[in-house]
Amino acid sequence: MDRYDPKTIEAKWQQVWEAERTFYTPDPAPGEEPPNHWYQLEMLPYPSGTLHMGHVLNYTMGDVLTHFRRRHGWIVLRPMGWDSFGLPAENAAIREGGHPREIVEQNIVEIREQMKRLGWAIDWDREVGAHDVEFYRWTQWLFLRFYERGLAYRKAAPVNWCPHDQTVVANEYVIDGRCERCGTPVELRNLEQWFFKITAYADELLRFDLPEGGSWPERTMTIQRNWIGRSEGAEILFRVDELDTDISVFTTRPDTLYGATFFVLAPEHPLVERIATPEVDEYVRATAQKKTEERAAEQAKTGVFTGRYATNPVNGAKLPVWVADYVLMDYGTGAIMAVPAHDERDGEFAETFDLPVVEVIAEDGTLVNSDGFDRMPAEEAKQAIVEKLHGEGRGAPAVSHRLRDWSFGRQRYWGCPIPILYCDACGEVPVPDEQLPVVLPEVEDYRPKGKPPLATATEWLHTTCPRCGGPATREADTMDTFVDSSWYFLRYVDPHNDQAPFDRRLVDYWCPITHYIGGIDHATGHLLYSRFFVKVLNELGLLGFREPFAGLFHQGWVTMGGTKMSKSKGNVSGPDAVVEAYGADAVRLYILFMGPADQDMEWTDAGIDGMVRFVRRLWRIVHEVAAAAPPGEPGDGPLVRKAHATIERVTDDLDRRMQFHTPISAVMELVNAIADDPAAPGARFAAETAVSLLQPWSPHVTSELWEVLGHEDRLWQQPWPQTDPALLVHETFELVVQVNGRVRDRLEVPAGLADAELVERATRSEKVQAHLDGKEIRQSIVVPGKLVNLVVG
RNA sequence: GCGGCGGUGGCGCAACUGGUCGACGCGAUGGCCUCAAAAGCCAUUGUCCCUCUGGGACGUGUGGGUUCGAGUCCCACCCGCCGCACCA
Numbered sequence: 001m002d003r004y005d006p007k008t009i010e011a012k013w014q015q016v017w018e019a020e021r022t023f024y025t026p027d028p029a030p031g032e033e034p035p036n037h038w039y040q041l042e043m044l045p046y047p048s049g050t051l052h053m054g055h056v057l058n059y060t061m062g063d064v065l066t067h068f069r070r071r072h073g074w075i076v077l078r079p080m081g082w083d084s085f086g087l088p089a090e091n092a093a094i095r096e097g098g099h100p101r102e103i104v105e106q107n108i109v110e111i112r113e114q115m116k117r118l119g120w121a122i123d124w125d126r127e128v129g130a131h132d133v134e135f136y137r138w139t140q141w142l143f144l145r146f147y148e149r150g151l152a153y154r155k156a157a158p159v160n161w162c163p164h165d166q167t168v169v170a171n172e173y174v175i176d177g178r179c180e181r182c183g184t185p186v187e188l189r190n191l192e193q194w195f196f197k198i199t200a201y202a203d204e205l206l207r208f209d210l211p212e213g214g215s216w217p218e219r220t221m222t223i224q225r226n227w228i229g230r231s232e233g234a235e236i237l238f239r240v241d242e243l244d245t246d247i248s249v250f251t252t253r254p255d256t257l258y259g260a261t262f263f264v265l266a267p268e269h270p271l272v273e274r275i276a277t278p279e280v281d282e283y284v285r286a287t288a289q290k291k292t293e294e295r296a297a298e299q300a301k302t303g304v305f306t307g308r309y310a311t312n313p314v315n316g317a318k319l320p321v322w323v324a325d326y327v328l329m330d331y332g333t334g335a336i337m338a339v340p341a342h343d344e345r346d347g348e349f350a351e352t353f354d355l356p357v358v359e360v361i362a363e364d365g366t367l368v369n370s371d372g373f374d375r376m377p378a379e380e381a382k383q384a385i386v387e388k389l390h391g392e393g394r395g396a397p398a399v400s401h402r403l404r405d406w407s408f409g410r411q412r413y414w415g416c417p418i419p420i421l422y423c424d425a426c427g428e429v430p431v432p433d434e435q436l437p438v439v440l441p442e443v444e445d446y447r448p449k450g451k452p453p454l455a456t457a458t459e460w461l462h463t464t465c466p467r468c469g470g471p472a473t474r475e476a477d478t479m480d481t482f483v484d485s486s487w488y489f490l491r492y493v494d495p496h497n498d499q500a501p502f503d504r505r506l507v508d509y510w511c512p513i514t515h516y517i518g519g520i521d522h523a524t525g526h527l528l529y530s531r532f533f534v535k536v537l538n539e540l541g542l543l544g545f546r547e548p549f550a551g552l553f554h555q556g557w558v559t560m561g562g563t564k565m566s567k568s569k570g571n572v573s574g575p576d577a578v579v580e581a582y583g584a585d586a587v588r589l590y591i592l593f594m595g596p597a598d599q600d601m602e603w604t605d606a607g608i609d610g611m612v613r614f615v616r617r618l619w620r621i622v623h624e625v626a627a628a629a630p631p632g633e634p635g636d637g638p639l640v641r642k643a644h645a646t647i648e649r650v651t652d653d654l655d656r657r658m659q660f661h662t663p664i665s666a667v668m669e670l671v672n673a674i675a676d677d678p679a680a681p682g683a684r685f686a687a688e689t690a691v692s693l694l695q696p697w698s699p700h701v702t703s704e705l706w707e708v709l710g711h712e713d714r715l716w717q718q719p720w721p722q723t724d725p726a727l728l729v730h731e732t733f734e735l736v737v738q739v740n741g742r743v744r745d746r747l748e749v750p751a752g753l754a755d756a757e758l759v760e761r762a763t764r765s766e767k768v769q770a771h772l773d774g775k776e777i778r779q780s781i782v783v784p785g786k787l788v789n790l791v792v793g
Numbered sequence: 794g795c796g797g798c799g800g801u802g803g804c805g806c807a808a809c810u811g812g813u814c815g816a817c818g819c820g821a822u823g824g825c826c827u828c829a830a831a832a833g834c835c836a837u838u839g840u841c842c843c844u845c846u847g848g849g850a851c852g853u854g855u856g857g858g859u860u861c862g863a864g865u866c867c868c869a870c871c872c873g874c875c876g877c878a879c880c881a
Contacts, residue, residue: 003832218797219796219797219798219875219876222796222797222876223796223797223876223877226796226876226877227876227877229877229880231880231881233881249881250880250881251881252880252881253881264881295879298879301879325879326879326881327879327881328879328880328881330880331880331881332880332881335881336881337881338881339881343881344879345879345881346881348879400880400881401880402880520875520876523876524876593805593806593817593818594805594806595805595806596806599798599799600874600875601805602805604805606804606805606819606820607804607805607818607819607820608819609819610818610819610820611818613818613832613833614818616832616833617833620833652809653809656809657809659809661805661806661807661817662806662807662816662817664817664818665806665807665816665817665818666816666817667817668816668817668818669816669817672817734813736812736813738812738813738861738862740861740862741812741860741861741862742862743813746813778861779861780861781812781861781862783812786812786813787812787813787862789812789861789862790861791861791862
């Protein structure tokens with residue numbers, strides 16, 4: 001027996017897989033599209049660094065599922081690519097010096113090597129990188145389709161500005177008022193910006209019409225629903241005579257309209273400019289300088305009276321108009337009717353500024369002080385009051401969402417150029433399809449300066465208008481990298497297509513993605529954007545489904561020092577050293593053995609020795625079995641039964657419960673049982689079963705051991721082991737006997753005895769008799785095949 | 794504040810539908826093998842107690858409850874983590 005040498009056997013099998021193209025998945029020919037196919041995908045890595053143990057967990061999970069499905073006869077597509085555009089890569093380049101492209105491409109070379117050394121089953125023919133012209137020309141092409149439909153547009157709006165990264169940041173990636181990338185508090189700035197009209201799909205995004213057999217974690221759907229934040233109410237017009245205008249207000253409580261005693265505008269409200277008093281100007285200026293974070297953390301209410309009055313449409317009351325920053329411009333209409341008696345925030349404000357409070361809902365939930373609606377239940381009054389206003393043209397039922405349009409223009413270099421031109425004569429002009437791609441130009445200094453770096457590439461910037469032939473300037477913003485990741489999974493299906501982003505037949509065949517693995521941090525970002533993209537692409541006729549991801553699974557974080565591993569935090573541990581020291585198989589097993597895959601786990605290599613010990617033990621025992629155990633029919637001895645029970649556990653744990661660690665325990669138990677007597681009848685069958693069941697976790701050593709056991713075929717092509725139901729049934733079982741709920745004895749008894757017989761045997765036990773103490777048995781409970789509980793009193 | 798997840802040996806965790814708590818592994822202790830080491834093997838390993846070839850009590854964050862039986866269900870609370878948060 002050779003010593004277990006992971007380096008040699010891992011290199012050997014990786015070469016075999018590459019030479020035999022084991023993990024390359026051909027597309028089906030038209031008309032020949034086998035039904036049992038599976039699209040396994042894990043979120044693609046940012047090549048801003050190389051892999052850390054969090055990636056190892058993620059992709060090993062995908063790998064186990066890929067092997068498992070293949071061995072059940074499924075055709076599995078399992079591609080890989082790079083989220084290579086965007087801030088992470090660009091910031092890495094700034095940090096380390098050099099060009100983002102060089103950094104990214106160098107990292108990609110290294111990551112590809114790491115992935116191959118871990119033995120992951122990836123179809124490398126389908127590799128896609130966001131920064132490849134052949135990819136981003138189609139990102140531009142898709143943008144133009146959105147643009148044509150009015151789903152990509154430019155407007156001035158308050159947006160989050162990160163002063164460190166010198167760019168706009170989407171709402172989805174502002175965490176606690178700070179930039180998700182660099183942690184700098186963001187500012188609200190009124191800027192001309194590019195947006196995707198995701199709000200047009202708000203209600204549809206609330207519905208999860210998952211494909212048959214699909215399932216999402218409930219909490220992810222809840223997070224998305226809360227993010228979209230649909231609320232039903234009414235929009236009501238308040239007249240401001242002095243400004244000769246109507247101000248629209250959104251409220252979920254039209255039933256409290258008679259209780260409105262003042263009126264508040266957000267400081268950013270467009271009307272505020274027209275009110276211009278020195279106090280108002282000063283207040284607005286002071287607010288504008290506050291960071292979003294500071295504003296949210298403020299305890300006391302602040303505000304300023306404008307000297308103007310708005311008329312309550314329901315009773316003609318003159319309400320003083322205030323400007324206060326507790327009213328947010330980006331929700332509702334940026335203006336509210338304030339009802340201090342029934343809204344906590346309005347109440348605080350009224351108390352601070354000594355404004356009147358009028359109660360309009362009594363304790364019993366009916367209206368008071370509300371002409372004509374008194375004693376009406378509040379729920380009923382909501383409708384009745386809106387109906388009355390509707391009749392007068394002063395209000396209507398309305399729905400408001402928390403969700404904002406997705407701002408995707410970035411004032412940065414390293415991204416996909418937006419294919420738009422500005423012409424003095426024609427205005428905003430989309431680049432015609434035949435002029436794509438708009439290639440990202442080289443610039444002298446790509447670092448952020450507040451002004452898009454592309455604006456300094458003068459030769460590239462100035463061009464001719466395709467409509468009038470006159471001079472035109474290119475859009476210098478680039479796209480958010482989340483635009484790239486909103487459709488990359490579709491490009492994998494048809495990565496070399498130079499006529500279209502993808503072939504609809506192929507996309508409709510492989511997609512939706514059967515099983516997607518990635519972090520829950522993308523719940524309101526990538527996972528929402530991709531759903532939006534797919535809905536639009538469906539309406540464009542480019543594909544035939546409306547949800548991108550049928551199944552979804554969130555892995556836990558791999559932490560170090562209690563925080564999530566990430567390059568920006570500097571607490572990164574990569575696979576290279578451990579793979580070098582222990583081999584890929586042991587590392588793959590260990591990272592999955594550490595705990596439930598959906599829970600966070602603290603990385604430590606303290607226990608990895610134990611896993612290497614197990615692999616070596618498996619190696620030795622399989623060799624002993626190969627030498628000692630007789631070939632032939634396995635029979636039905638205890639080892640064979642144990643093997644069948646293990647098949648049952650491993651298969652069920654993985655398939656139904658998405659548990660990757662308990663199957664390893666189950667196989668360890670089986671191996672321990674074989675070790676007791678490697679020459680026993682059934683030991684060969686048990687060893688074959690152990691090796692076969694472990695193949696998805698540790699494909700190299702198991703492939704080798706399969707040969708050691710005398711097989712000339714390929715383990716990864718073997719059907720998944722099947723249980724024989726007859727061998728799962730045992731002839732005897734251990735009967736647990738309890739007296740008053742406490743275990744007092746265990747008896748080995750034949751299966752299939754009548755309840756009365758079980759009670760009889762239980763009662764006869766000496767140990768039980770000692771505890772019965774001569775007392776009368778009042779009740780006996782029998783759990784068939786398990787236990788008897790004798791109740792005495 | 795609202796919503797969610799979690800709390801089991803020295804450690805990671807297992808116990809899936811209320812039915813044997815601690816599987817599997819780490820660590821630790823003792824022993825075997827060896828000139829020695831590496832590797833490996835064997836035994837012990839929740840706490841406490843006793844008349845110790847055995848046996849008993851206690852034990853899953855805390856306090857109650859339901860049940861023949863509760864880590865699992867119900868009520869109240871404590872602690873930790875995550876998401877949302879002046880959303881009208």
